[in-house]
Ligand SMILES: Cc1cc2nc3c(=O)[nH]c(=O)nc-3n(C[C@H](O)[C@H](O)[C@H](O)COP(=O)(O)OP(=O)(O)OC[C@H]3O[C@@H](n4cnc5c(N)ncnc54)[C@H](O)[C@@H]3O)c2cc1C
């Protein structure tokens with residue numbers, strides 16, 4: 001079975017995003033960029049499937065700038081076999097990402113596509129579901145467990161009330177939640193090996209996909225600021241303040 | 250202009266998230282209809298008909314809709330959208346699951362987790378874990394939207410809409426329900442509770458969560474929340490996680506105990522009216538958003554807090 005893993009280059013999760021003073025967006029100049037944490041989990045899951053003999057090839061894909069090669073090399077160092085960069089400097093919305101991924105799926109013929117549930121920059125949480133719909137495939141989103149069960153893929157999902165398990169007829173789309181696995185760190189020898197693994201570079205036009213955005217950004221503003229309050233000296237003072245000053249008890 | 254709201258429910262009860270989504274829909278304007286898709290959910294349809302501002306309720310009932318899997322909802326909703334300009338659903342795990350499928354099928358970009366409606370085509374949504382608020386205008390003919398329900402007040406309950414039965418989608422789909430493990434609790438729901446008591450990694454074990462966080466929550470009639478670290482370590486189940494990738498809460502009072510205040514956690518609770526933090530590290534980032542901070546060891550502070558609360562009328566349970 002071939003597994004396709006789309007990975008996104010995003011602001012590092014430890015960095016606090018700063019809004020540009022002219023409100024046109026978030027300042028990404030000189031900011032540390034990394035692989036989206038949910039995509040790392042997706043790569044890890046695919047690589048484990050290969051190690052367990054469930055998958056035979058893992059292909060990582062990223063749609064983004066030239067520099068997204070760094071994230072693809074990381075995926076290769078973690079154990080992916082090949083990578084495809086769909087190079088563009090333009091912002092690409094989830095719908096267009098899903099359309100490009102659909103075209104790649106049609107060329108590559110994977111049985112499973114594992115994506116992150118959400119990119120921590122746009123917080124959209126929609127690309128995987130869109131891809132599944134465009135392909136007419138079933139989906140198992142927010143996965144905390146994925147098992148290949150004959151021709152089916154069994155996915156345990158983190159839902160609002162607890163956990164839900166669904167069975168999907170392969171080929172299928174899975175999106176990862178935090179507790180699916182703990183991604184490995186790539187070892188130095190694997191990082192060196194990854195440099196020699198194949199990385200194809202394409203462009204959105206190669207797939208005939210129009211990436212013109214559907215949403216236009218009016219402005220990007222700072223969220224309402226929350227001022228730090230006071231430190232209280234004791235539990236008794238805390239309870240008294242909550243009761244008389246804040247009025248929440 | 251007509252807007253279709255997808256009801257949030259468990260076949261037995263209508264979640265109050267629905268009335269909040271209706272209020273967001275009303276801000277877009279036009280006629281607002283509610284779709285109740287479920288199995289044996291007639292009572293839910295009746296309840297939805299009472300939400301103020303609703304023109305009519307569409308009720309689809311059938312086996313395929315029992316668990317509201319995304320594929321079945323897509324099959325049901327996409328054809329209905331011929332008659333609507335917008336579809337709104339709560340940004341719950343159900344809404345987030347099916348709404349993008351509907352959007353993709355209609356060839357439109359979904360607008361995820363809106364917190365405000367500026368105009369029928371213009372919306373505000375948080376990005377980067379709530380560190381920025383983006384206002385976007387959609388050029389798509391139809392709008393597919395998920396709504397962050399904590400920021401909209403619920404529509405009233407004085408309505409009397411008609412209920413119209415429609416056919417469930419013709420099955421089968423390529424996905425099927427196998428089972429679920431729902432955590433049962435008599436405590437209030439995290440999303441709806443007036444008070445939330447949350448514990449972090451500092452609790453060290455599920456026993457401590459049960460011995461310290463839960464009794465305090467029960468004394469206050471509060472819901473129980475947790476940081477990702479506490480959930481990952483297995484102190485409490487996943488549905489208690491508050492944050493960017495967990496639940497978004499905005500109670501009257503949020504008490505964070507032994508939680509450092511990582512941006513991903515703050516993203517889920519920053520809009521609470523009053524925030525209390527108890528942490529032994531006086532430099533913990535959580536204090537930067539707390540209205541009241543107590544620098545203390547939680548193992549000492551929680552029992553004291555229980556005693557002080559008992560003195561002001563909150564009996565220990
Ligand atoms: C993609 C991604 C998504 C994430 N999503 C979420 C999310 O939705 N929600 C979330 O919460 N996190 C999320 N995180 C994780 C987040 O970055 C933090 O790691 C997490 O919130 C830390 O949890 P914590 O505060 O309990 O633990 P820690 O950061 O370890 O903090 C423990 C705190 O307890 C204090 N403490 C220790 N002992 C005591 C004591 N005896 N008494 C009092 N205080 C004590 C310490 O001073 C410390 O401040 C996400 C991370 C990533 C990468």
Ligand SMILES: Nc1ncnc2c1ncn2[C@@H]1O[C@H](COP(=O)(O)O)[C@@H](O)[C@H]1O
Nearest residue numbers: 006007063115116118119124125126127
């Ligand atoms: N530009 C991109 N390149 C590759 N994968 C992407 C891209 N954008 C989104 N994805 C995938 O879709 C997931 C969800 O992203 P989103 O829907 O934007 O929150 C990510 O975790 C990735 O797996």
